[in-house]
Each structure stands twice: as C-alpha cells, then as structure tokens.
Amino acid sequence: MQRLPIWAAAVFLSVINLACVKPDGAAQTISGKELFRACDACHGKNGEGKVDVAAPAIAGLPAWYVESQLVKFRTGVRGGHPDDIEGLRMRPMSRTLMNEGEVKRIAEYVSTLPKHKPAATIAGGDAAKGKDAYVVCQACHGDKGQGNEALKAPPIHAQADWYLVSQLKKFKAGVRGANPNDTTGLQMRPMSLTLADEQAMKNVVAHVATLQP
Numbered sequence: 001m002q003r004l005p006i007w008a009a010a011v012f013l014s015v016i017n018l019a020c021v022k023p024d025g026a027a028q029t030i031s032g033k034e035l036f037r038a039c040d041a042c043h044g045k046n047g048e049g050k051v052d053v054a055a056p057a058i059a060g061l062p063a064w065y066v067e068s069q070l071v072k073f074r075t076g077v078r079g080g081h082p083d084d085i086e087g088l089r090m091r092p093m094s095r096t097l098m099n100e101g102e103v104k105r106i107a108e109y110v111s112t113l114p115k116h117k118p119a120a121t122i123a124g125g126d127a128a129k130g131k132d133a134y135v136v137c138q139a140c141h142g143d144k145g146q147g148n149e150a151l152k153a154p155p156i157h158a159q160a161d162w163y164l165v166s167q168l169k170k171f172k173a174g175v176r177g178a179n180p181n182d183t184t185g186l187q188m189r190p191m192s193l194t195l196a197d198e199q200a201m202k203n204v205v206a207h208v209a210t211l212q213p
C-alpha cells in the first residue's frame with residue numbers, strides 16, 4: 001500500500017480539529033485570565049483602572065454585575081448613546097469576547113481580582129452634606145456602599161471618585177440608563193435626578209469615599 005502524502009495527513013488532522021469545534025463556534029476554551037489581556041491596557045493589569053483613559057476600577061466587582069454590563073455594552077444598551085464618549089470606547093472592547101461563555105469566564109476572573117480603592121482626585125466635596133443625600137442611595141447600594149445583588153445595584157464603595165461623578169452625570173443627562181431596554185439603568189436614572197448639580201454629586205461621592213463595608 002502506498003504511503004499517504006504529507007498533505008493528506010494535514011487535511012486529516014484539520015478535519016479532526018474542526019470536529020472539536022463546539023457548537024457555539026469556540027475552537028477552544030480560553031480562560032478568563034487570558035481573555036483579560038484584552039482589557040488591561042485600559043483597566044490596568046490588576047483591574048485597578050486608569051484615570052487618563054477614563055477606565056474605571058473593575059477589580060473585585062461581583063461577577064453578576066460585570067457580566068450584566070458586558071452584555072449591555074455588547075448589545076448597545078450601554079455605550080450606544082452618541083454623547084457617551086467613554087462608553088463608545090468600551091463598546092468595541094466588549095465585542096472582542098466571542099460568546100456568552102467568554103463573557104461569563106472573564107466576569108468570574110475580574111471578580112477574583114483584589115479591590116484597591118483608587119486615590120481621591122476630586123477636591124471640594126462636602127461629605128457631611130453628601131451623607132444626607134446618600135440616605136436615598138442606601139436603599140439599593142447599601143449603608144456601606146456594598147451593593148445589593150437582588151436589586152442589581154453594584155457596590156460603589158471601592159470605585160474612583162471621578163468615575164462615580166462621571167456616571168452620575170451620564171445618568172442625569174440620559175446618556176446612560178435611558179435606553180428602554182436598560183431595565184436596571186432605568187431604576188438608577190431617577191435617583192441621579194435627586195442630585196441637584198455637580199456640587200451635590202461631589203458631596204455624595206465624598207461621603208461614599210468614607211464608606212468601608
């Protein structure tokens with residue numbers, strides 16, 4: 001019997017390889033840690049965030065929240081508004097994840113990264129006034145800013161001050177949380193309207209900075 005030419009062996013092997021492709025199209029399982037390489041340029045090696053590219057700290061956020069936000073970015077429910085400059089930068093990044101499995105694995109990985117509260121960058125917030133305003137917030141975000149999964153309210157105690165203010169402005173302006181499909185954003189939006197102006201936002205964020213669950 002004639003020996004098979006080398007190319008035939010190559011075709012055979014690639015057919016075997018194709019047969020290993022899962023129904024959702026993922027050729028192999030890429031771990032959350034490996035997937036995170038697509039994120040660290042902006043969010044930092046340890047998910048600590050980078051103010052110069054306006055990327056928030058994501059380390060230690062619960063997996064359910066990270067997953068929900070990635071799904072929103074992927075579907076344009078968040079980061080789809082033409083005035084959402086930072087969201088528009090994050091959106092294509094969410095789309096580097098190929099499928100639901102990758103979204104879940106990266107969310108799990110991000111949730112295992114240790115939290116580091118970023119240094120304060122905003123001056124002039126009155127934490128005492130902010131404490132009064134926070135009474136409204138604590139129903140969902142918790143008295144220590146620890147978040148509440150049942151209400152889909154994320155922890156905010158370890159987040160950067162500049163990011164918290166930026167998101168409050170976005171909610172208030174309807175740049176985030178106004179999409180009719182953004183059910184949890186629609187709950188947060190009216191809460192941002194309880195803060196009269198940027199000073200009120202700085203005050204509440206100055207209070208949040210004092211919280212330690």
Ligand code: HEC
Nearest residue numbers: 038039042053054055056058066069086087089090093106
């Ligand atoms: C090009 C820079 C860039 C890259 C790369 C990037 N992001 Fe982002 N990401 C951002 C910016 C900017 C925001 C803030 C958007 C806003 O202001 O609403 C953000 C927001 C997020 C949020 C929302 C956090 C919150 O508290 O609501 C999550 C979660 C997130 N990114 C995860 C990821 C993951 C996972 C990856 C890797 C697949 C990634 N990002 C890659 C820039 C980036």
Ligand code: HEC
Nearest residue numbers: 136137139140151152153154164167184185187188191204
């Ligand atoms: C009715 C419940 C509820 C109340 C009250 C509430 N929030 Fe929220 N908040 C949410 C939910 C739900 C989200 C997540 C929205 C999403 O999924 O995009 C959120 C998100 C946020 C975010 C964005 C966090 C991030 O990582 O991007 C900030 C900042 C925030 N809230 C601050 C506040 C402040 C300050 C108050 C009080 C003035 C407040 N919230 C009151 C439910 C609430």
